[in-house]
Amino acid sequence: MNWTRTAGSVLGAGVLWLACGAVAQPAAAEGPGTVHVLLNGAYDNRPGELVDIDVQGVRSHGEVTVTSPVFPHRVRLAPYHVADGRGHHARPAIAMTVGPGTYPLRVHVGGKVVAEDRVEVKEAGKPVFEAGTAGDVLRPGERFPVSYDDLVPGATGDAFTVTSPVFRGPVRLVHDPRGGYWNNPRMFTALVAVPHDAKDGTYKVRLTGPHGEIDEKALEVRAARPGDSDYLGRARGPAFFAPSGSPQVARKSGHKVVAGGTVNVLWRDGSPDPGEDERLTAISPAFERPVPLKRDESKAGDGDDPRYYGPARVREGLDAGRYPVTVVSHHGRVKRTGHLLVEAAAQASGGGPDRTLLIGGVSAGAVAGTALGVVLVLRRNRARTAGQAPAGVSQPE
Incomplete structure (x- = not known):
């Protein structure tokens, strides 16, 4: 007998029996431990406040309700879809007549209690x-x-x-x-x-x-006064970085931009004046118009001083040179100026003929010259061969 084959057959039958048994078992009914209730606002409630009730784990499609002495009547929960099935939710208000204490809360499905919790209520306050x-x-x-x-x-x-x-x-x-x-x-x-x-x-x-x-x-x-920590804040800038760049690489001087191009203007302040989120502006004779600086609310700003930036369009046809960029803050008490290097469009492109076309023309000429030389050599070799007989063959006189 082949014991290996027999053992495999028995093992396979056992696995098949277990699988069939698992499929044949009915789904577990709701009950304590299978249904979960989450109360948001279960503690320190006042009469009249809402309690957020979220129930998950109900498999049947029957009505889901909640009862508690804190509610004037039975509360019916509305079903909603979750990733692994359905949930049920409601936000009932605690009755205004409920006194301080701890009260039970029960979840019912098909007339059966499937989960419990508690609601704490404190005394009603004054306006x-x-x-x-x-x-x-x-x-x-x-x-x-x-x-x-x-x-x-x-x-x-x-x-x-x-x-x-x-x-x-x-x-x-x-x-x-x-x-x-x-x-x-x-x-x-x-x-x-x-x-x-x-x-x-x-x-x-x-x-x-x-x-x-x-x-x-x-x-x-009261406005900030000399000596207050926020009187002048901790302003830094303006600095500059490319539209495709990051505020972390901004430079206060030495940044270059071509006339007609765009540059981001950056401003930092460890203690900005209240309301400056809507008032900060960068001005420059190089810009087409004043540039509003908006607060950076991205996650990249976490851990950094409050920072503000905005895109500035550099005027077309501007002469190459070093141009001032100024930001005024703290109700005029702080004024900072950085400098932006502007390159003329012709200067940025080299100021002469298109180098790509020149290179292309030279390359095409070189290829054409090489091809012509190959043709001439072939013709010369053919002429030379035509005047000579192969080895072992006599030329006619």
Whole structure:
């Protein structure tokens, strides 16, 4: 008997039996350990806040619901597609009547509890109005957050506005359901900029709603003064690099560009003035127009001082030479000038006939000359051969 063949046959049958058995087994039903629930906002909730519920691992197509004493009724979750199947999601609000404590939360599928978690609730707060950070001094041009949180029983309306003598005009506060306060449906916010020409002083910021004035805060504004770390910042530049290059290789002087070409102008500042992201400009008699310098928000800027750059178009027909490029920042307190080397178009191309055509013409001439020489040599050899007989053959007299 061939034991090797027999053993292989038995092993193959065993593998086939295991495979068939694996295929024949029914899928596991939902239950504890197979369904996972993730609660975003399960801790330190106030009555009225939203809880983000995400359930994954449900294999059946039955209704998925959640129950908890913190919700006024059973919550039905909406299905959505994920890479390995389906998920279920909802964002219910905690009832305004719920007191402080820890409450159970259960996930149901087909009438069966398949997962559990807990929701913690703290005491309801009072309405809070904030304008910036208490004790902070704002610079002209600086942006600061304004918010009003009135997540309290009975609060209604959404028409909230802040005004101040230092603002250009009234500013409307709105709720952003996709922002950082998505879980608080009664959080209204705005980002406000102090005007660049604001005078030093303390200003009142008033909050008004549907029924009149609600609250007010004090806002201190003061421009940087000599001795302040941000008075002159830590400005470096301007420097230059090619459109296809990188800010890391920028040079403050010695960079060359042809007339009619483009060059990037770079500016760095370790402590820029507030609002300079929209105001920095590079000017030069070599440029077609002033160049706005925009802040570099790419990952390449991580770990570096804030940097700004923009493409500048060099005027066509410009004479070759060394041209100044100037950037003014910090409300005119900082002025830096770099120099750009401009080459005339004719100079950049060599200033004479096209070298490619010359080389091509010389090469073509050399080839033609060589061919003519070969023909002449062949003709000469034929003539010479015609006058001689092969070896062993007599020439006729």
